Amino acid sequence: MSEKKKLRSSEWFNSDNKKMNFVHRSWLRNQGYPDDYFEGKPVIGICNTWSDLTPCNGHLRQFAEVVKRGILEAGGFPMEFPVMSLGETIMKPTTMLFRNLASMDTEESIRANPLDGIVLLTGCDKTTPSTLMGACSVDLPTIVVPGGPMLSGRFRGEKIGSGSMNWMVKEKQSNEAFTDADFREAEVCLARSIGHCNTMGTASTMATMVEALGLTLPGFSSIPAADSRKKMYAQLSGRRIVEMVKEDLTLSKILTRKAFENAIVTNSGVGGSTNLIIHLTAIAGRMGVDLKLEDFDIHGSKIPLLVNLKPSGKYLMEDFYYAGGLPVVLKNLMPLLHKDVITVNGTTMAENYKDAICYEEDVIRTLDDPLKNEAGIAVLKGNLCENGSVIKPSAASLHLMKHRGKAVVFETMEDYHSRIDDPDLDIDKDSVIVLKGVGPKGYPGMPEVGNVDLPEKLIRQGVKDMVRISDGRMSGTAGGTVVLHVSPESTVGGTLALVENGDMIELDVENRKLHLDVSDEELVRRKKVWVAPEPMAKRGYVKLYIDHVEQADKGADLDFLVGGSGSKVERDSH
Secondary structure (H helix, E strand, O other): OOOOOOOHHHHHHHOOOOHHHHHHHHHHHHHHOOOHHOOOOOOEEEEEEEOOOOOHHOOHHHHHHHHHHHHHHOOEEEEEEEEOOOOOOOOOOOOHHHHHHHHHHHHHHHHOOOEEEEEEEEOOOOHHHHHHHHHHOOOOOOEEOOOOOOOOOEEEEEEEEEOOOHHHHHHHHHHHHOOOHHHHHHHHHHOOOOOOOOOOOOOHHHHHHHHHHHOOOOOOOOOOOOOOHHHHHHHHHHHHHHHHHOOOOOOOOOOOOHHHHHHHHHHHHHOOOOOHHHHHHHHHHOOOOOOOHHHHHHHHHOOOOOEEOOOOOOOOOHHHHHHHHHHHHHHHHHHHHHOEEEEEOOOOHHHHHHOOOOOOOOOOOOOOOOOOOOOOOOEEEOEEEEEEEHHHEHOOHHHOEEEEEEEEEEEEHHHHHHHOOOOOOOOOOOEEEOOOOOOOOOOOOOOOOOOOOOOOHHHHOOOOOOOEEEEOOOOOOOHHHHHHHEEOOHHHHOOOOOOOOEEEEEEOOOOOEEEEEHHHHHHHHHHHOOOOOOOOOHHHHHHHHHOOOOOOOHHOHHHHHHHOOOOOOOOOOO
């Protein structure tokens, strides 16, 4: 660190204001801290998303102690603090509703306190982007400690993936006569260790993203939560953040445009979740990087799929780690990446991964022998999605990538649940399921419901997939020919709101087209008689969210949170 640059924490503990120095230090003394803790040690904030209500992050309380060990060894002063935790599997109506709230919690907790560097303890889907968004708006030296995936599930002699099994419940009830006892056995086998989903779902995708962005120690993201090496890396991360403070290696020096492009390419290479688009766009917005929806198609849609993991392949995250993990993928992708970007360990992407070794080529492929030639997320445009929509080709059915069918419309999620299994519903395998009212403002919060279950009568006929279109999201653990993130959403009067039963819809992924075969004149007529639904809340945070959330193509951040305020606190507390 430059001699001219003081520690930020010195404004609390060693400033010219002797009275305030006394006040700040004296209250912390009740924890027994000795004199030297307030005499120039970098204060490192450990931002912990642990909660009993977030099972994916249930082990992070222990991990915080390991990180503290590393901070102390490097001469830092560790200070753990909690922020709102977001448990994807528990919270209603959707954790996405609270991502921006948790980012505000993180941002203000960091800015308001005497912190010089930050360690983000993350795990479940939204805990990674929310804390990173908040940290970006403050822009201090920051390193991420990802909680890691569960060990592979084992059920009756077979591997099963947490998350992916969820989407098979209806099919197993209908076609395999699964009983309550069967499901009870499966649910215990499914989640047999600490950690988050063990497929390349959103949690693993976001952990992959932060390493591809250069925000974790090399190789950290792939390690299972239960593996002892996870704790070793956590301790080393505690050591490293102290050095990052001394080097003044802030987020803005790492999260450049090139870093975001690397994350897009990597996401395609691993068959990552469509949710990356929403989160990466929001993170870029906090950093002032102009990342557009089209960038995900330009930089990612032609990238080969190198990782043979569920839901796009057959293996699980534990297999991925044993095969060499993300370091092998990044080494194999290096010709397509920006090699010179700096990472949290102070060296470049190319240097970090040049020695990676693959131990199982069926799990991690090469550019010359990919699982699929083009696996990236495709961005669709057309009169049904003026500002864009997305589809994940690697998880879709080839025969449906170019499709034309009649719309079967559900105005709300409740409407869908009440009618989808009606034997008299006019629907067949060629129909297009259209779900409205599940966008950022409409639900509110944009839930992971885009991959709705098929009608029971079609499942019994052996139908495995249908085209589904909505303004919502889809779990990264799910698959299917599902068009998501339709923007503008139906609730604000996008064309999706005007779709009626029987309308013909054309999907053409190769040509990036999503078209509603209805004349412009008819759409104008329908728009004139369309009535916007009543907002779902009249008070509190949910009203604030509805009033200020941006559309999916912009990352669904709150409009007043885009950008950052920096780390300076203008007023004192006394």
